[in-house]
């Protein structure tokens with residue numbers, strides 16, 4: 001049974017220098033048409049009222065929608081899905097106000113993921129963000145006042161001409177806001193971004209490794225569990241929706257450029273707004289063989305501190321993992337933990353996870 005739905009809102013008030021998500025500048029004339037197409041797409045899935053446990057509204061910037069547009073979407077979701085354990089919306093600090101937060105709270109949303117990225121106004125400007133440190137403090141204040149205490153703060157580190165001291169400031173700032181969940185992502189320079197075109201660099205790999213270790217150590221000292229490569233949570237506040245992905249479970253996804261995983265297929269909607277509004281989803285379909293599924297299961301689950309269960313792996317693939325990968329495991333044993341029927345990567349080696357994974361399965 002599929003328990004999770006991702007909803008993509010591709011609109012933003014501005015475009016950040018590093019961003020390669022499917023997004024475009026908001027045009028209010030198109031937004032309502034988009035929401036209609038989106039709601040039609042969800043209806044087409046014919047998901048029973050009581051089936052979903054998690055919904056994640058991401059983007060883009062969902063809070064760039066006007067109050068009345070947000071109301072159309074949230075009213076629809078609230079009246080259709082009644083058994084949600086976790087209902088998340090992404091927000092930007094400058095896009096929140098008290099009215100939107102009231103609507104968010106009344107719609108049953110119980111988790112907010114706030115795109116903070118940095119506590120330094122200098123770095124925020126370089127990233128092309130349109131908020132400042134004070135906006136973050138105000139947004140968190142309003143989120144708490146409205147009664148939502150389960151919130152995540154997203155940060156990015158590693159931009160050239162920044163140092164570990166900037167990350168220390170970010171951590172101090174983040175902890176002072178008392179979030180339940182924190183994400184720290186290393187900056188990736190992706191093609192078709194302003195940073196790529198301008199040949200912007202990140203700090204060196206050695207510095208990235210030091211920063212990564214420092215973030216992990218500091219947050220663990222402050223009771224956060226480093227439960228996924230880039231994610232930290234107070235116990236019990238791990239993202240249920242995102243765990244669906246990392247456990248390699250299936251999920252629905254709707255909206256421009258959204259990718260779902262249903263049955264043995266990954267389907268990705270068109271990136272053309274024109275086609276999407278005409279309800280021509282033009283899906284790209286990738287069939288996932290049992291072998292691909294096995295690799296994806298290992299790769300995704302090893303992102304988690306808890307790794308995966310050998311019996312779950314056997315039940316799903318009818319393969320004895322320890323037997324099949326015996327020689328590779330022997331070579332990689334310095335990096336792995338195999339105990340209590342589970343396999344995981346030692347968190348201190350998370351930063352070279354890709355290499356460990358490739359050595360294991362190739």
Ligand code: SF4
Pocket residue numbers: 011012013014015016019020021023059060061092115
């Ligand atoms: S990073 Fe977020 S706010 Fe910035 S352009 Fe991308 S989706 Fe929009």
